[in-house]
Amino acid sequence: MGTTDPGPAIAAIEAELAGLERIDQAPVVAARLREFLTGLPAFGFSGELATRTISRLNDSLTRRVVDLLAARQRLPPTAWCWLAMGSEGRDEQTLVSDQDNGLVFVADGAAEARALRELFLPFAQAVNAQLAACGFTLCPGQIMAGNPQWCLSYDEWSERFFDWVRCPDPTALLNATIFFDLRPLYGELSLGWRLRRRIADLSSDNPAFLHLMAANALVVHPPLGMLGDVVVDDDANLDLKKLGSRIFVDVARILALAAGSPAVNSFERLRQAGAAGSMQPKEVAAATKALSSLLGLRLERQAMASAEPGDSAFRPGELNEFDLAVLKESLRQARRLQQRLKLNYLL
Numbered sequence: 033m034g035t036t037d038p039g040p041a042i043a044a045i046e047a048e049l050a051g052l053e054r055i056d057q058a059p060v061v062a063a064r065l066r067e068f069l070t071g072l073p074a075f076g077f078s079g080e081l082a083t084r085t086i087s088r089l090n091d092s093l094t095r096r097v098v099d100l101l102a103a104r105q106r107l108p109p110t111a112w113c114w115l116a117m118g119s120e121g122r123d124e125q126t127l128v129s130d131q132d133n134g135l136v137f138v139a140d141g142a143a144e145a146r147a148l149r150e151l152f153l154p155f156a157q158a159v160n161a162q163l164a165a166c167g168f169t170l171c172p173g174q175i176m177a178g179n180p181q182w183c184l185s186y187d188e189w190s191e192r193f194f195d196w197v198r199c200p201d202p203t204a205l206l207n208a209t210i211f212f213d214l215r216p217l218y219g220e221l222s223l224g225w226r227l228r229r230r231i232a233d234l235s236s237d238n239p240a241f242l243h244l245m246a247a248n249a250l251v252v253h254p255p256l257g258m259l260g261d262v263v264v265d266d267d268a269n270l271d272l273k274k275l276g277s278r279i280f281v282d283v284a285r286i287l288a289l290a291a292g293s294p295a296v297n298s299f300e301r302l303r304q305a306g307a308a309g310s311m312q313p314k315e316v317a318a319a320t321k322a323l324s325s326l327l328g329l330r331l332e333r334q335a336m337a338s339a340e341p342g343d344s345a346f347r348p349g350e351l352n353e354f355d356l357a358v359l360k361e362s363l364r365q366a367r368r369l370q371q372r373l374k375l376n377y378l379l
Contacts (some may be wrong), residue, residue: 037077041068042085047260049092055100055162059255059322062132062166069127069331071303073335079327080299080320087123091116091167096219097162105155105236108148112137113219114159114177121213122281123297126327127334130169132210133217139185149183156183161273177211186223190230197234197241212285215296228294236292245289246377249282254366262348262360269345272330280323283373287311290376300321309376315368323367325358 045065053060064271069089072082098114118132119125135156139145140281158179165172177183191213196204211232216224236239247365253273255263284301288291291308295301299320306316333346373379 033300036369045094049096052096058162059099059165065089066167070184073331076225079324079331082331083124083126083327088122089123090125094163095218098253099161101158101162107155108151110138110148113221113224114217115224116215116217117213118210121215121296125130126330129271130281131171132175133177134191136223138186138236145185145188152182152183153178186227189227193234195229197238200241200244205245207285208245213296229338232292232294234291235289237375242286242290243377246373247379249286250370250379252279254275254279254363256363256367260360264348267349268349270348272326272346276326276363277323280319280369283369311372318365319369322362323361329359
């Protein structure tokens with residue numbers, strides 16, 4: 033464990049974020065925040081605690097940016113909520129994050145929704161631009177509130193989710209891995225949580241959709257060879273997100289949706305919905321520790337890349353004997369978790 037208590041530093045940063053009064057100062061404060069977060073692995077935090085801490089502080093910055101820009105805009109007098117999605121929605125952000133967000137508002141019918149959207153879009157686009165200036169890269173897939181596709185009334189969001197669940201295609205399944213990790217962040221939070229509950233209700237009532245999600249989640253396999261060695265690419269690299277932590281995230285999402293759980297964080301999903309998915313307490317504990325270990329390894333690599341710009345690839349061959357053993361066991365747990373999914377859905 034680290035020898036320094038980060039608590040006072042975290043409290044000071046949160047106070048600075050809360051006291052931010054000028055939007056043009058947000059990038060300056062964000063730079064100091066990134067510098068602190070880069071040093072977070074040195075405190076000895078687990079991967080779970082570290083990603084929660086990163087998400088918590090990034091949430092504070094995002095809320096302040098949204099708040100300051102909302103005060104400068106002439107927003108319509110209707111309830112609305114800024115939504116976090118993807119890793120931000122799950123409270124599992126690492127040191128490298130792009131934007132995944134949306135906006136929901138209340139409208140009385142399709143015509144009013146179109147009119148309100150035109151009023152909300154300049155605000156949402158301004159927030160996206162300011163968050164980019166603060167270091168949150170614009171989403172390559174344009175999954176942002178400033179995109180008219182994701183600035184929707186509650187009824188439009190609900191209809192979109194209904195269509196994905198009832199008539200799933202590859203695009204719908206891909207969208208589910210992002211939008212079904214929705215979490216309200218700012219504004220009328222009850223509106224966002226109502227939308228979150230709608231997702232849970234729709235999914236738990238449709239086993240065919242969950243079966244397709246499970247099959248999709250099994251396309252990626254843990255990179256373990258016949259003898260239990262870690263399989264790497266031609267450059268001796270391993271994608272720890274795609275071939276590691278993502279497996280846990282995908283299975284946890286399916287377990288939670290099947291159980292009708294509103295949980296979004298992967299650790300909470302495993303702990304709350306694991307039993308409903310026939311997992312024993314020891315299985316759940318092993319899975320959460322494995323996910324935490326993989327996230328910890330990702331954070332350590334990202335922190336090193338930040339300190340020494342250049343090659344940021346993760347190479348298992350460079351790990352010490354202990355960390356390599358932890359990596360192998362974490363990947364074995366990912367394989368066991370997928371086996372549980374195969375049993376549950378007869379795949």
